[in-house]
Amino acid sequence: MDLSYTPEEEEFRARLREWLGKVLPTLPPKPSPDDWPARRTYDLGWQRMLYDAGYADVHWDASPTVRLIFLEETEKAGAPYVGANFVGLLHAGPTIAAEGTPEQRERWLPPMLRGEEVWCQGFSEPDAGSDLAALRTRARRDGDDYVVSGSKIWTSHAEVADWCELLVRTGPAAPKHRGISWLAMPMSLPGITVRPLRTLAGSAEFAEVFLDEVRVPVANRVGDENDGWRVTMVTLSFERGTAFVGEVVACRRVLGELAAEARRRDCWDDPVLRRRLGRLNAEFRGLWRLIQWNVSEAEGGSGVPGVGGSVFKLRYSHARQELYDVAADVLGEDALDLDRPWVPDRLSSLAYTIAAGTSQIQQNIVAERILGLPKGR
Amino acid sequence: MRFQLTMEQRALRTAVRGVIGRGPSAGRWGPAAQFPAPLEGGDARPRLDRALWRALGELGFFSLRLSEADGGAGLGLPEAALAFEEAGRALVRGPLVATHLAAGEVPGAATGEVVVAAADGRLVEWLAEADVVRRGAEGAVPLRSVDPLTPLHRVPAPAPADPVAGLLTAAEQLGTATRVCELAVQHARTREQFGQPIGAFQAVKHLCAQMLVRAEVARAAVYAAAVTADRTDIAAARLLADEAAVRGARDCLQVHGGMGFTWESEVHLHLKRAWVRAQRGGGVTESEELLAADLVA
Structure with a gap:
């Protein structure tokens, strides 16, 4: 049992502290919690600063102890939280890194790290909360597309997201865990309606997302068709x-x-x-x-x-x-x-x-x- | 950072468990034969297991923190905590903490030949049975102990709290917290009602889950306090381990239903021992006040 850190870990901490002391005073003022576009700009800007300083992939590639030091020191220094980068860096990113093809990794991971694209999560549904595998959003294959209809709920950052990691039912006849697929859906597609939900705290922290015949390319599926539950569990273990x-x-x-x-x-x-x-x-x-x-x-x-x-x-x-x-x-x-x-x-x-x-x-x-x-x- | 048990620490734990498991009273928490119920009359006073005490002495249970030159193993508080966790888990009887702290100071304590008692808080455990009685036992008066396996005397003035004693107590409580969780889970898996194991019911399942959560938080706090030996860390470990042991034993009793309320069940012995230990070193109040003071220091 040892609670001490290695010299390399202590050096990482010292360098990070020094960098935080230098850059945090240069940050613009924090935007209002209700101003979503400003929050997006602020959070992506912070991620870009991390990228330029070599800290962008600390959630993915660093050892668990280095990640611990990073999170401890950034919080102590009052640095911004991951914010709008949360789903990308902590859910969708690790999933794509573990289960995506080389092309998919190349397309989606670098923009996350550089603070260029925001992801949101389309998992829960009004009738599928704790029983997530009971989700009913339907994806019907039509040529090179899935045609997706249904609704998602508790989707943070939906108003300002570029992408949504989406769970859909592709195998309606299969047992509930074996008929689900994982898709990356561009939020700009026709047929997507976002309705903000106000929480009991008064803020619009998340949204409902309605999907009406949205055409998502089959190439955007990560993992095999109907293997999305297993792919998702990789994500949730990070969560x-x-x-x-x-x-x-x-x-x-x-x-x-x-x-x-x-x-x-x-x-x-x-x-x-x-x-x-x-x-x-x-x-x-x-x-x-x-x-x-x-x-x-x-x-x-x-x-x-x-x-x-x-x-x-x-x-x-x-x-x-x-x-x-x-x-x-x-x-x-x-x-x-x-x-x-x-x-x-x-x-x-x-x-x-x-x-x-x-x-x-x-x-x-x-x-x-x-x-x-x-x-x- | 490697805040996990080392290979050596795992081996030590196994060795302590082995010695305790070979003792004459191992696995026999049974009824009248060994621990007569008060209503049955006769001499209900528990006896020390001197053979086990000597075996623990030979293993180095009391001397492990002494230097090798002084006949010890030159180990530290983390190893002592692991040994005491095992003793707590197996309900080992006797003034373990007082004897461990006396090693190197009272001749014979280190080897397990001499049993040492001492006041802790307002109580002395095993005063009449010990060979040597240290500090603070003046004016001690016996009381009818709620724990049939721990005779108690009350002393007029509280003994000053010793942080190491506090840590070793927390380690014993951690052992109890772990053991009662195991007992509850074993029972919940085998006891059937309504045609299924009661552990399949969420109401029972959630009691067991909370027992584990309390034990694991306490484990992290106790082991960390053993590494830092910091007073505030030890106070936190005490609070978390006391809670994990006492509430865990209560929940274990609940999971056992009517059988848990009987004298012959093992469960009440864990609960009563946890109550006794929770009184040591000034009890909960002192730890909470120390941790409150730390916030404004």
Whole structure:
């Protein structure tokens, strides 16, 4: 058991810190969260800066430990998050890298790395959420095209995306997991309608996407026809990996600010509140150690964190909600003021036990795949 | 960064598990014969397993952190934590922490020939059975211990908390958290109701999943605290491991249903031991206050 970093890893950290110190002051001001075109420009601009400095492919080619250092240091320095590049860099990109043809990799990967194209994800449907494999968006073969009709939901960045990684049903007669294909769909095609969805936090974070006889070239399919479920699982195993490193760093910073605020407001003398903050300190320290444990495991093995990510996500999503509930107790009636810090974060934290696999589905995964309990309902 | 067990650490864990597994009381948590229920009368006081104690001594359980010149193995806290995790897992009886901390200071402690007790928090475990009683045991008064396998005395003034004792306690709690999860899963896979294993029901499945989640978060925190030996890391490990052990044992009892509530089931022994350990070193309050203070330091 060793928590120290190699000289090479420390050198990577030092160079990254130095670079961040130089470039972050040159960034334009952050755009308003509701201004999607401005957010796109800002996020792509940041990715381009990473590309020029040689950090663009850190999510793909770097060792798990180097990726951990990258995410930790960028968060600590207050650098922009992946934002609109999220689906490309963390979902579609790794899938294409693992399952695409050389031509497909050449067409789609370099623009992602250079910050030129935005991807969105068309997986969930109104009737296929936790039971994703029940998706019904239909793709009928017609010559060199698939003709696609159906609807997708919870699609982040749909308004400004160039591409959509789309799951469609190509084999309606086959068992549900064996009739799905993975397509890269240009968002400029005729027949696509995007309707933004407003979240309970008030922001238009994602959208519904309606598809009406959209003609997607067969050449845009990654993997074999009807093999899309397996192709997708490659993607989802990335989704549950180191995606939360920056957020845990941020939560630990918020926790410190919260304690300082509690002292300013004289509620630090309340032993119940103080001890809840102490317990949260243990919680996020433990989660940070679990990240280091999982990353080290990935380092020694396949490089793809497995179901251990479910263990992490279950605990982290709950801890994040508890953090902002404690923040509300510190704020008192100010917790009802949307202009106060932490109040919008409290609202957005409510998504964490639902998005990317609900806590109930994650508990099924842990119980069945790690503990070996029988499948059943 | 390689925050995983080394080959040597895995071998050490296997060796400790092997010695504990060969002990005369191994695998026998049975009813009256060994641990009479209070209602059955007679001498319900548990005895130390002196043979196992000596075997642990020979293995280096108490001396492993002493230098080789002092007859130890020159190992560190991570190895000690792994050994204590195994002891916790197997419900090994006796003042393990006090004797381990006495190695090199009290003659015979390192080799397992002498059993050492000491006050921790407001309690002394195994005071009457120990050969040597260290610090803070003045004015000790016996109490009727809730844990049939840990005799307890109360002391008037709390002993100052020792961080290493806290870490070793957290490691024992981690062992309990792991063991009760295994027991619950074994039962959920084999016990059938409504024509299927109860582990196929989500209500049971989710109890088991949460037991594993708490144990794995505690594991990362305990092992990291063993590496850093930092007071705040140890306090965090204590909180997470106490929770994983106590709540895990409670959930394990729930999964076992009525059988879990019986004296002859092993489950209550894990729960009661976890309660005893959670009181050491000032208990939960002290750890939470230390971690709160760290936020504004």
